[in-house]
Amino acid sequence: MELFFLLLLVVLMAFALGSGFPVAFALPGSAILTIGIAAGSGYLFAGDAGAYFSHGGPGQWLSAGVTNFRGIYWEAERDTLIAIPLFVFMGIMLQRSKIAEDLLVTMARLFGPVPGGLGISVVFVGALLAATTGIVGATVVAMGLISLPAMLRNNYSVPLATGTIAASGTLGQIIPPSIVLIILADQLASAVDQAGSLRQALFKSSTGELSMPSDFSVVSTSAGEMFLGAFLPGLVLVGLYMLFILGFALLNPKSAPAVHEEGTFTRQFAVKVVLTLVPPLALIFLVLGSIIAGVATVNQAGAIGAVGAMVMAGYRLRDGKRGAYTPAIMVILALLGLAVIISFLGAVNIKLIQTSDDLLALVLALIAVSLLVIAIFWSGWRTLKLENTLRGVMVETAKTTSLVFIILLGAAMLTSAFRAFGGEDLVKDFLQGLPGGFWAQFLIVMLVIFILGFFLDFIEIAVVVVPIVAPILLADPSANVTAVWLGVMIGLNIQTSFLTPPFGFALFYLRGVAPAVVKTLDMYKGVIAFICLQLVALGIVGLYPQLVNYLPNRSSLLSETAPPPKNPRLQYCMEKLVNEQYQANGNGILSAIGTAEAIDMSYLPEDLRDDMSEGFGKAREALPLMEAITEAEAQVAAAAGDYKPVHVRVRALERDARRIDEQIEELKVIVQRSGDNAVYTAEQGARAQARIEELNVEHDAILAQIPESWEDTYQTFSKIQKAENTARLTYRRTVDQAYEPVIELKAVLADADIVAQFGPQLEALKEQVLQLEPEAAVDAIAEMRSRIGSAEGTGDIRKGLSDARKILRSRQPDAQEALAEIDKSIAALEADLVWRQRAAEEILPPLEAYDAAVGTTIGLRAQDRLPDDLALDVAGCLSGHRDVSLSF
Known part of the structure; x- marks a missing residue:
């Protein structure tokens, strides 16, 4: 009976979606109806409401739904979803302020003389808008209204023109920042936990060992890593689009002719290109660059993008009027001022004001921040008053965000119902029963997602399919894929859902603004080539996982919070690279050891x-x-x-x-x-x-x-x-x-000058012991002992102080006996300085040379972090798939 109700769940969902019922209510509605029918049938025919459930009953389903609700709205660990309204606001603001329109018109004139130039300009602008707006519908509509008439007027092939516009508009799904990548990262974060438990259980059952080595664990992901992972695949897709259009134009010049326009390449036009192109590129640099550099989280980068879009809209809405660029210039000056202050005066912290330079830096920073705040409020006031833009953008942002969150909740209810009827076990058994291992499972899943793309939107696929299949794929040790790679592959596949007939949303958007002369059949023909290009890109990324994994690994290993070289996940690649160094310079390393021994x-x-x-x-x-x-x-x-x-x-x-x-x-x-x-x-x-x-x-x-x-x-x-x-x-x-002895001896010798300063301080301590009460003297000795302990290798010096403190703590404290013990510390200090200062002059320099010779091989694991050049090599090594199934 469980299979019957599972089929009923799928049929109800398909019927609701096919009849045009809103997705946000079709998903939870089909779950509630099926759960209710199953519970009622169980109560009537079996006397138990949970009789027809594979796992628990309606009570457990309700509990799972509440847990998912709490997870989306109250768990601080899932704050990634906060970035969604920020990026939506950013995209709609740029769209409403007609900055996208300026880009299209300007780039079309710039690329016009190139064969297929209009098509290439559409792809270029589509990529820029993807990295700034990320909203498919708005991008397709804008390009359809502006570029399609120009392309048709210049005798472009109708299928090529419509296919180019539709495909370019979908780039926002894979080029970061992207809402679909944020949703996938959120879903995969939960899937990684489940996959980790599955892999741990598999290791235990296969080997009998209770604990699995941590380098076999499933690697998690975040929205920031998803953005980094999708960046290069997005560029690959853009490159494929451009090469196809150029090749098509060269083979069929009449179908994609070059457009020569008189008076295009003038100084005035060059200024126009700079003013049109530089601000969006600067915004992309600030948003993505801050994430890549580790300066900002995804949420913080989203806030930067939202504010930047509002500033850009502020001057675009007053284009041609006096003072239009004043707020934007103020923002630039303020940011440059802050950069100069930090570069020359260091980081500003109001709690650490000590010198006049610190005070000066604080005052200058306050001026720069005040200027920045004034400019932002000024731009916000403009967008509010001019054409009521800000209000419209915020209303659209609220609608879009609410839709996404309602779908997330509805999908959580549907997934819980799917699991309640044993659907997840059914899928798991089917996939694991396939011959061919992981790659057979992966290809089937990708094929299913591709077919679902003909009928479902990307959000439904991401929140319904991914939670079910991702844990199964991630847990498989035979491929040992990363969650980032799996997420980007699914994201590339989901992107085709916007183009595949009959329900490709990009086709609907374009159909709504295309003239009557453009037939729907021509649009379908046009997108076929671009769907094939997306599948080619999918194959390229599948064969070369480094395209996805390298940037996240690079960012992680070069960041301030980089894992230490002793991290278990790094050892395999580190040893592989160190072995190459041994092979290349083994004699030099042995020679350095011999020199150090002498x-x-x-x-x-x-x-x-x-x-x-x-x-x-x-x-x-x-x-x-x-x-x-x-x-x-x-x-x-x-x-x-x-x-x-x-x-x-x-x-x-x-x-x-x-x-x-x-x-x-x-x-x-x-x-x-x-x-x-x-x-x-x-x-x-x-x-x-x-x-x-x-x-x-x-x-x-x-x-x-x-x-x-x-x-x-x-x-x-x-x-x-x-x-x-x-x-x-x-x-x-x-x-x-x-x-370890090298580290210890270097630290000991480096502190020679510090130890020398303790002599006068110990002599002064003797005077204090004679003058102070025993309790106060104990505190003074303890403080001195702690100070000496900050230097390496001072155990013998501290021993006398410890004995002196013990004497003064006794029932009959004797100051003279305590002084005698302090004298022992002074004698130990003098003896220590004899060898320490000599060694600092004679041993430390050759020891530094030895350290330089072996620090990146023998001493690599003991470093605080990987050297940058080795970190890049390790990042490259970690970026491939490594089969660890034989350990299971």
């Missing part, structure tokens, strides 16, 4: 001397240990050829057996709760018991297909794999032990 350290304290000697020995072991890793890795690769097919087959059989085990456990609950006056009738219990016996037979039959030699095969391969893991752990432990 340094005279005989006068150092014994513990430091021994640690350094042991560290040099460990450093010599690093290269052979890395060779051992390479050999172990080669052995794993050689053994994997024969082992992998058996592993895949056995794990699939075990997965099928676990699925039957889950069904058996559910049936056992029915058996236990059946009987007179129980939840289930005796007849239901008997049917459940009979089904258990059938499933047990099926379960045993599946396990019988596992080869008898499997256990030996698994143990043999596990030993080889364990040898590689042991080699890696041994190498990491060895290089840490090799480099």
Whole structure:
């Protein structure tokens, strides 16, 4: 019966959407009706409202709905959704202020003389508008009203003209900032948690180990990372569009002729191009650049974009009038002023005012900020008073945002109902049962999304399909894809939903503004080529995941909050790059170790001397240990050829057996709760018991297909794999032990001058001890002890102070005895300075040279962060897919 109600849910949703019922109410409405019918049927025919639910009942569905509602509106962790109204406001403001229209007209004149120039200008402007407005409907309508007549007037092919405009208008779905990317990031954040649990359970059931290595965990995503990940694929798509139009124009000059206009390339036109093009580009730089640089979060960047759009609208609405650009000039001057202040006077913090320079910086910053605020309010006042623009923009923003949030809530209710009837398990079983592993599953999912795009909008696909399939795909260790890559691939696929007939929304928008001479069939013909180009782009990004993953990895590893080099996720790539350095400069590293071993350290304290000697020995072991890793890795690769097919087959059989085990456990609950006056009738219990016996037979039959030699095969391969893991752990432990003494000795010697300053302070402390009461003297000694402790390697010096403090704390404090202990600290300090100052002159310089020679190889894990050049290499290495399924 669960399958019946699952089918009823899908049919009701399809009927509601097909009949034109609003999406925001069709999704929750179909869920509520189906849940109600199932609960009523269960109560009438089985005496239990939850009888026809696979998981729980209507109460659990309602609880899940409330949880989703709270998640969208109250969880601080999901504040990504706040960016939606900000970017919507930004887009509508730029559209209403006719800045998009200026771009189209100007770029059309600029690209006109090029073959297919009008089409190329439409794509170029579409990309710019995508990075500023991101609203498909408004972009398509604007370009349809302005560019389509010009293209038809210049004898452009009708299918090419309409296809170019429709496709260019959809770029806002993949080029950031994009609402669909924000929604996908929000949905994938939840999917990652589920995928992590699934992968952890898979690792435990496959290996028997309780904890999974953290470098096997599923990598999460955020809206900012989605923006970075989609940036290069968006440019690839733009490039494909432009190349197609140029190629079409060269092959069919009459269908896309060049347009030569007299008096175009003049000084006045050049100024017009600059004034039209630079502000949108500057806004794109501020919004995306602040995210890429890590200066602002997505929400903060959205606020920057909204304010920037309002400032641009402020001067555009008064175009040609006196003082039109005054607020914009004030904003530019204020921002430049703040940049100069920060560059020359440092960061401004009102709580850290100490010098006159700090005060000057604060005053200048207050002036610049005041100027900025005045300019923003001035621009806001203009947009409010001129053509009532601000009010219209805010109303449209509220409508669009409300629609998105209502759909999110409705989709959450629909997804909960889908899961309640076992739909998620059905999808999971179907996908995991496909031959071909992850890529077969992925292709089926992408095909389903592509087909759904013929009938559904991007929001419905993102919030209904993604929560169901994303956890399954992300949990699979055979591809180990990132959530960013999966999100961008789905985003590229969803983008086709705007172009695919019969319900492509871009086609509807264009049909509404196109002249009667343009036939709908011509529009359908025109978009076919661009749909194919989108699929080509999808294939390119699928084959080269670096296009998606590189920028997020680069941004993460170069940011101020970059993960330390000891982060487990970085180790595989770091060791791969370090091995390349060993191969290229192994002799130089060994020579540096030999030079460092020759340094005279005989006068150092014994513990430091021994640690350094042991560290040099460990450093010599690093290269052979890395060779051992390479050999172990080669052995794993050689053994994997024969082992992998058996592993895949056995794990699939075990997965099928676990699925039957889950069904058996559910049936056992029915058996236990059946009987007179129980939840289930005796007849239901008997049917459940009979089904258990059938499933047990099926379960045993599946396990019988596992080869008898499997256990030996698994143990043999596990030993080889364990040898590689042991080699890696041994190498990491060895290089840490090799480099830690270097860090310690450098810190000790670097503090030589600081330690020298403690001598006069200890002499002054002796005077204080004689003059102060015992309690006050104890505090003075404690303060001095803490001060000395801030320098490295001062344990012997502090010992006397500790004993002096203990004496003064006793029942019979004796100041003279305390002074004697302080004298011991002074003597220890003098002895310390003898070797410390000498070593700072003789040992520290060659030790620095040794550190420079091995710091990016042997000492890499001990650095505070990866050097920039290595961070870029690691980012590139991490950007590909790495199959880790043989560890499961």
